[in-house]
Amino acid sequence: MFFKIVKNDFLRNKIVTTAVFVFITMAVILAASAINNIANLIQSMSELQERAVPADITQMHSGEFDQDEIDQFTEKQRENIAMQETMVLLTFDGSNIHFGEDQTMAGTVQDISFVVQNKKFDFILNLDNEKLDVMEGEVAVPIYFMQQYDLKIGETITVKNGEYEKEFVISDYARDYEMNSSLTSSKRFVLNQADYDEMRKMQAGELEYLIEFKLNENGDSQAVQTAYIEAGLPANGPTVGGKIFLIFNAMSDAAVAMVIILISILLIIIASLCIRLTFLATIDEDLREIGVMKAIGISKKDIKKVYLNKYRIMSVIAGIIGYLLSFAVVNLFNGNMRLYISSDLSGNLKYVLSLIAPLMIYFMIVMYCKKVLKRIDKISAVEALRSNIMERGKNRKYSFPLLKNKFFSTNIYMGLRDVWKRFKLYRLLFFIFIVCTFIVILPINIYNTMNSPEFSTYMGIGKSDMRIDLRKTDTITEDFKKLQEELKNDSDVEKYAAYITSSYQVKNAEGSWDYINIELGDFSVFPLKYLEGRAPQAEGEISLSYANASKDALNKKVGDEVVVKAGGKEKTLKVTGIYQDITNGGKTAKAHTSLGINKEAVLWYIVSMDVAPGVDTQEKMNYYQTAYDSAQVNDIKEYTQQTLGNIIDQMSTIVIGGIAIAVIIIVLITALFLRMLLSKDMSQIAIMRSMGLTSKKISHQYMAGTLMILVLGIIFGVLASNYLGEFLVSMAMSSMGAAKIELVNVVWQTWLLCPLALIIAVGFTISVSCKVAVEDDISVVLRS
Known part of the structure; x- marks a missing residue:
C-alpha cells in the first residue's frame, strides 16, 4: 500500500519531484567530484613523487665551484644525506629558441635550460610518468611551453646562439616535478647526452648548476642547510626545499578543489532547504488526507513513512546516478592535474572516497526529513479536516493599508x-x-x-607599466648600468626604478644561519601595500615578506632586529614593514641600498618603469627587447x-x-x-x-x-x-x-x-x- 502511495505521489507531482531529484543529483555530483578531485590529487602527487624521486634540498648556483668539496661534504653528512647529484644546466634566452614560422620564445618570464636526464634522482618524466629517454636529434619540451606555444610532437624547435644552430624534433613532453608549475621561474628541456655535449662544447648557453641532495628517511633538512652554509660551499642562487615543489605542484588543483568543496557545502545546505520547501508544500496540500489517515487509525510513524519513503527512494537513486556521473564531471576540473601530475588517475581510492558524498547526503536528507515531519505530530484529525492549521498563529495587527x-x-x-x-x-x-x-x-x-x-603587489613587486629582467650574461653589469642611463634620458619614460636581488646569510630564530634573498633599490617609486609598517627608507632598515616574518621562519615583527651577513660582516637591520609575496616560496626581503650588494651571489637585476601619458607601451617594450637581447621585457599583466x-x-x-x-x-x-x-x-x-x-x-x-x-x-x-x-x-x-x-x-x-x-x-x-x-x-x- 505504501509503495502505491509513494508511486502515486511521484505521478501527481511529476515536475516538482523531477526538480528535487535533479537538485539532489547535482549536490551529489559536485560533492563527489570535489572528493574525487582531492583523492586524485593525493594519489597522483604520491605517484609522481615516487617516480620522479625529487630532491629534498636544491641549491641553485651560477659560477665556478669544486665538485670534490661537495662530495666531501656529502660524506661528512651521511647520517642525513642519502644521495647527491649536480645537474649542469645550459641556460638560454627565449629569443634563442625558434619554432613555427619565425616565432621565438622571447618575452617568456621563464628561465630556459637544456639538460640531460639525471642518473640517481630528480628524474624528468614523460606523460606516462616514466623516465624520459631522448634520442639524438630530439628534445623533450616542458608541458608549460607545450601549452603556451601549442607545440606538438613531431614539430621542431631550433636553438640559435652565436655560432651554434641546431634543429631538434619534439619527441615528448617533459613532466618535471621540480619545475612543472608556472610559479617556478625555470623550465628544463631534456636532450640526448651527445646533443648536450655538443651544445656545451660550443659554449652555446650560460652554465648554471643545481646542487641537489636526497635525504635519508629521518634526515634533518635544516641541519644539512646550516652545515652547507657554514662550510662556505657554492650558493650563488636560491635554496629551495622539497616541500615548496610539492606546494607549487598541488596549489592550482588544491585551489580548485577548495572552491568546489565550498560550492558543494553551499549546495548541500540549499538541498536541505529545497526539501523543506517541498515538504511544507506537500503537507499543506495533503492536510485533509493526513487527517483522514489519522482518523482511520493509521499511526503517526506510518504516516511519516509515506512521505519519508519517497525521499529515501529519491536519495538512493539520485545518489547512485550522481556518484556515477561525478566521474565524468570531475574531468572538467582535473584537466590540469592529468596534464601536469598524472595521466593515469585509476585506482580504488577515488571510488571508495567518492562514496562519502552520496552516503552523507542520503543520511542528511533522511535526518532532515524526519525533523520536518515532526510537524505531522501536531496535526489532529479533527483540525486537519476542518481547517488549514499550518497557518495557525497569533493574529497580526493589520498594517500597510x-x-x-x-x-x-x-x-x-x-x-x-x-x-x-x-x-x-x-x-x-x-x-x-x-x-x-x-x-x-x-x-x-x-x-x-x-x-x-x-x-x-601580492608577488612582491609594485604596480608599473613595464618590467625588464636582465638575464645572467658576461655583460649583465654593464647592460644594467647602460639601461639605467638610457632610461634616465628617455623622455617617453615617466619614472623607473632599478632593483638588484642577492642571496645573503641571515641568522634564524634558533641562532643558526640560513639563506635569504634580499632586494635592494628605491621602493618609494613603485610602492607595495604593506600588511604592517612601511618600506625601508634609511640605512639599517629592512622589510620582510609575510612568510619570512612568520613563526615558522624568522619569527619577526615590525620593530624587531634581523642579523644579516653582508661582505663578510654581520649587520643588524631593523624590520620596518611586512609585505605579501607568493613568489620564491614567499620568502623574500627588501632592504635599503646601504646594506650593499653581495656581488658573489647576485640572483637577478630588475627594472620597473611607467611610460609617459600617450606613449604606446607595446612599442616601448618592443624597443627595449630589441635593444637588449638578453633582457626579458613584459608588462605587469x-x-x-x-x-x-x-x-x-x-x-x-x-x-x-x-x-x-x-x-x-x-x-x-x-x-x-x-x-x-x-x-x-x-x-x-x-x-x-x-x-x-x-x-x-x-x-x-x-x-x-x-x-x-x-x-x-x-x-x-x-x-x-x-x-x-x-x-x-x-x-x-x-x-x-x-x-x-x-x-x-x-x-x-x-x-x-x-x-x-x-x-x-x-x-x-x-x-x-x-x-x-x-x-x-x-x-x-x-x-x-
Whole structure:
C-alpha cells in the first residue's frame, strides 16, 4: 500500500519531484567530484613523487665551484644525506629558441635550460610518468611551453646562439616535478647526452648548476642547510626545499578543489532547504488526507513513512546516478592535474572516497526529513479536516493599508506588503538568493583579482607599466648600468626604478644561519601595500615578506632586529614593514641600498618603469627587447598571467561552472517556493479572481514580492562575497605568503551583469509558475 502511495505521489507531482531529484543529483555530483578531485590529487602527487624521486634540498648556483668539496661534504653528512647529484644546466634566452614560422620564445618570464636526464634522482618524466629517454636529434619540451606555444610532437624547435644552430624534433613532453608549475621561474628541456655535449662544447648557453641532495628517511633538512652554509660551499642562487615543489605542484588543483568543496557545502545546505520547501508544500496540500489517515487509525510513524519513503527512494537513486556521473564531471576540473601530475588517475581510492558524498547526503536528507515531519505530530484529525492549521498563529495587527500607498501600483504594493507580513515564510528564499549570488560573484572576483595588474603587489613587486629582467650574461653589469642611463634620458619614460636581488646569510630564530634573498633599490617609486609598517627608507632598515616574518621562519615583527651577513660582516637591520609575496616560496626581503650588494651571489637585476601619458607601451617594450637581447621585457599583466597561468585557467572553469550551478539552483528553488506559496494561497487567489482581478495582475503581485527578495538577496550576496569572500581567500592563501587578499570588484559585472542575469532567470520562472497555478478553475478551488 505504501509503495502505491509513494508511486502515486511521484505521478501527481511529476515536475516538482523531477526538480528535487535533479537538485539532489547535482549536490551529489559536485560533492563527489570535489572528493574525487582531492583523492586524485593525493594519489597522483604520491605517484609522481615516487617516480620522479625529487630532491629534498636544491641549491641553485651560477659560477665556478669544486665538485670534490661537495662530495666531501656529502660524506661528512651521511647520517642525513642519502644521495647527491649536480645537474649542469645550459641556460638560454627565449629569443634563442625558434619554432613555427619565425616565432621565438622571447618575452617568456621563464628561465630556459637544456639538460640531460639525471642518473640517481630528480628524474624528468614523460606523460606516462616514466623516465624520459631522448634520442639524438630530439628534445623533450616542458608541458608549460607545450601549452603556451601549442607545440606538438613531431614539430621542431631550433636553438640559435652565436655560432651554434641546431634543429631538434619534439619527441615528448617533459613532466618535471621540480619545475612543472608556472610559479617556478625555470623550465628544463631534456636532450640526448651527445646533443648536450655538443651544445656545451660550443659554449652555446650560460652554465648554471643545481646542487641537489636526497635525504635519508629521518634526515634533518635544516641541519644539512646550516652545515652547507657554514662550510662556505657554492650558493650563488636560491635554496629551495622539497616541500615548496610539492606546494607549487598541488596549489592550482588544491585551489580548485577548495572552491568546489565550498560550492558543494553551499549546495548541500540549499538541498536541505529545497526539501523543506517541498515538504511544507506537500503537507499543506495533503492536510485533509493526513487527517483522514489519522482518523482511520493509521499511526503517526506510518504516516511519516509515506512521505519519508519517497525521499529515501529519491536519495538512493539520485545518489547512485550522481556518484556515477561525478566521474565524468570531475574531468572538467582535473584537466590540469592529468596534464601536469598524472595521466593515469585509476585506482580504488577515488571510488571508495567518492562514496562519502552520496552516503552523507542520503543520511542528511533522511535526518532532515524526519525533523520536518515532526510537524505531522501536531496535526489532529479533527483540525486537519476542518481547517488549514499550518497557518495557525497569533493574529497580526493589520498594517500597510492600501489607502496609504502613494508610490506603487496596487498590485506591486500588495506584493511588497505580502513580503513584509510573511517575511518568516520568505526568509528561506532570501537566504538561498544570497548563497546563489555568493556562488556567482566570489569566483568572478577571484578571477578578476588574478588578472588584475594590482595582483603584482601580492608577488612582491609594485604596480608599473613595464618590467625588464636582465638575464645572467658576461655583460649583465654593464647592460644594467647602460639601461639605467638610457632610461634616465628617455623622455617617453615617466619614472623607473632599478632593483638588484642577492642571496645573503641571515641568522634564524634558533641562532643558526640560513639563506635569504634580499632586494635592494628605491621602493618609494613603485610602492607595495604593506600588511604592517612601511618600506625601508634609511640605512639599517629592512622589510620582510609575510612568510619570512612568520613563526615558522624568522619569527619577526615590525620593530624587531634581523642579523644579516653582508661582505663578510654581520649587520643588524631593523624590520620596518611586512609585505605579501607568493613568489620564491614567499620568502623574500627588501632592504635599503646601504646594506650593499653581495656581488658573489647576485640572483637577478630588475627594472620597473611607467611610460609617459600617450606613449604606446607595446612599442616601448618592443624597443627595449630589441635593444637588449638578453633582457626579458613584459608588462605587469602579462608577467602575472604567465606566472599564474594554470590557476587562472582553472578559475575560469570554476566561474562558468558557478554561474551555471547558481542559475539552475535559483530556478529550481524559485519554482518550488512558488509552488508552496501558491498552494497555501489557493483560496485567496480564487477570491481575488472572483472579484474581477485578472490572472496577469495576480501574477504581478507575486512577481513584485519575489523580485524584491531577489534584489535584497543580491545586495547581501555581493557584500558577502566581497567581505566574507576576502576572508576565505586570504585564509587559503596565507600558507603561500599572502595573508590579506583584497578582491577586485568589477562594478559592471557584480552590480549589473550578474544581477541582471539572475533577475531574468527568476522573472521567467515566476511568470511560468504563476501562469500555471493562477489560471486553475476557480470553481473547483472555491468548492474545495
